[in-house]
Amino acid sequence: MQRWKQYGSLAALFAVAIAAGLWGFRATGGALPWAKRSAKALQRGVKESGGSLIDLGRGVVIAGPIRKGGMVLEFVGLIVLLVAVGIALYVYADRYRGLNDKTA
């Protein structure tokens, strides 16, 4: 398929999704974190509000239930464990790749 059609379709898809996102953002309380937004919207219904779409000052934070529940250490431990298992599996798979891609 011609490249301009591919990117045109992608741009159209993005345009529709962003329009829906902007409406949803304003209709469900504006600049609110997701959990607070969904709780408020489902209890009180739609309520127009604004705020900035991007708040770089807040930075990237660990999800509220983990941060406030004091589970950050467990979260980091799980990440380390999953990454270690993932890398170990990759090394294992890479080592045995020559052996005909056996089924596991």
Place this chain on the structure above:
Amino acid sequence: MAHIHLGEGSFPLWALVLWTLVGVGLIGVVTYRVRKGGIKTHQIALAGIGAAASFAIFQLNLPVWGGIHMNLTGLVGILAGPALGALIALVVNIFSAALGHGAVGLLGANTLVNATEAVVAYYIFKTLMRMDWDIFPASASAATIGLSAGAVLMGAIIVISGVNGSALPRADLTIAVAGLVGLNLGVAVIEGILTGFVVQFLASVRPDLVGLGDRQQGEEDLSGVTA
């Protein structure tokens, strides 16, 4: 990023039972197909890495659209395939619920939502590749559509179930949920672009990872792509 963040007891009991049964049914079918079709060793490795990446990013709240997290379920679906993608969705949701991010009672519903994202993204990606699309637009479109499908399912689950303690009539609840779904579509664009770049990079260093061999042969491998 669709994910039902309601607390325990937010859904009526019948809804919990219903979504848990449907979720168990989905995982049962997926497990049966995986056991019947087998998994290549390298696909397990890909699934392990995908689960780690998805779980990690699941817990990070980004300061855009008010504060959202990404799932990477579209990326996981494209790389690991629909069967392993659904299993990864289950694993990520179990770990997340264990940390308090998502209710344990909603594991079935949330697994359904995230598995849908992975499955839809996989099939859209395969379809677009067969239509000879480039890697970036194909993967970005697939991830965006997959995530949108998950968001719509999330909304449908909430509306069908109703929310305990909410005085909203069903019509008003539907409008509120539509707003949440709409926001998710906006977030899907960010995740779609990210997925597009990741898949394009992987295609440049390991083209077999994104199934370019499949495109040439016109074959489809339900258990995922090759590594």
